[in-house]
Amino acid sequence: MRKGFLTFAAVGLLATGGLTACGDDGGSDQAGSNDKKPKIGVILPDSKSSARWEGADRKYLKEAFDAAGVESDIQNAQNDKTAFQTIADQMITNGVNVLMIVNLDSGTGKAVLDKAKSQGVATIDYDRLTLGGSAQYYVSFDNEAVGKLQGEGLVKCLTDKNVKNPAISYLNGSPTDNNATLFKNGYDSVLKPKFDANEYTKVADDSVPAWDNAQAATIFEQQLTKARGKIDGVLAANDGLGNAAISVLKKNKLNGKVPVTGQDATKEGLQNILAGDQCMTVYKAVKKEADAASELAIALAKGEKKDTGQTVKDPEGNRDVPSVLLEPKAIYKDNVNDVVADGYVTKEELCTGDFAKLCTEAGVS
Secondary structure, three states, X not given: OEOOOOHHHHXXXXXXXXXXXXXXXXXXXXXXXXXXOOEEEEEEOOOOOOOHHHHHHHHHHHHHHHHOOOEXXXXXXXXXXXXXXXXXXXXXXXOOOEEXXXXXXXXXXXXXXXHHHHOOOEEEEEOOOOOOOOOOEEEEEOHHHHHHHHHHHHHHHHHHOOOOOOEEEEEEOOOOOHHHHHHHHHHHHHHHHHHHOOOOEEEEEEEOHHHOHHHHHHHHHHHHHHOOOOOOEEEEOOHHHHHHHHHHHXXXXXXXXXXXXXXXXXXXXXXXXXXXXXXXXXXXXXXHHHHHHHHHHHHHHOOOEEOOOOEEEEOOOOEEEEEEEEOOEEEOHHHOHHHHHOOOOOHHHHXXXXXXXXXXXXXXX
């Protein structure tokens, strides 16, 4: 990844409208002309792999579009590639002049982006880069940094437990999601040197199709059986996969003894951390991501372009994609309140039932 500015700085400029705006260049991949009413379509990937898509992204994007007085159509493909393409076709037919997608895989995403471009509809890759695609912008987090925080988190939790030569299991994200590749690059950068030095032992390394939590539980159960119950740490690529592993660990009375990582700072993930069953998660400020993407989309819908000051290399398309990347944050029990203070999860949602006392102990206010 190549960055022109620090990630938070770039988003700050977007938020204040300080990025350079360029006039309509009249190209076929530009937004609709200024005499066309702005209308933005958004396709979310599913509602099962992570609670964020429906619980956070939809809300924040709609709020931003409504605040700007721009019409929007936000739909969810529910992990169905055919539905994804059908939704895109309908949105284009119904007159969107900007299409923002979270692809299910790069092949499907590229087909949708290329069709939109051929129809003069501007496009944005949201959260996931479509390899070989034609999106005019990419808005996400520094995903290798996310993975690095996960790797560092697992090392910290194992060190805190004084585990010697731990046996490590990987539960990677979907093999069709470029982000999953980037996450793995990040945690491999931390853990591979330990494997190479025989300080840690990798006993399992499996990807979970479509980030499916039910499949993740099955895969992890197989990993644990094959390892004869000897798994000392689980690098789970998000909170859903982490919770799947925890459900299996609970059945084997190993929860709380085996550190498990996560990502997305979901309510469930944070509750697992408070309970001591999950060692850490990675918080990604989705509102900042949604606000940055919506500002770019609104500008495109009005026939404008903005200079983000950053690019990400698309190795398949061999092009530098103008980008906005945000910085992720590691969350442990002692800073769970940071997520609450940011408004991503409310105290009322998090601190229910038995978690009320745990929230108090962790300083959640």
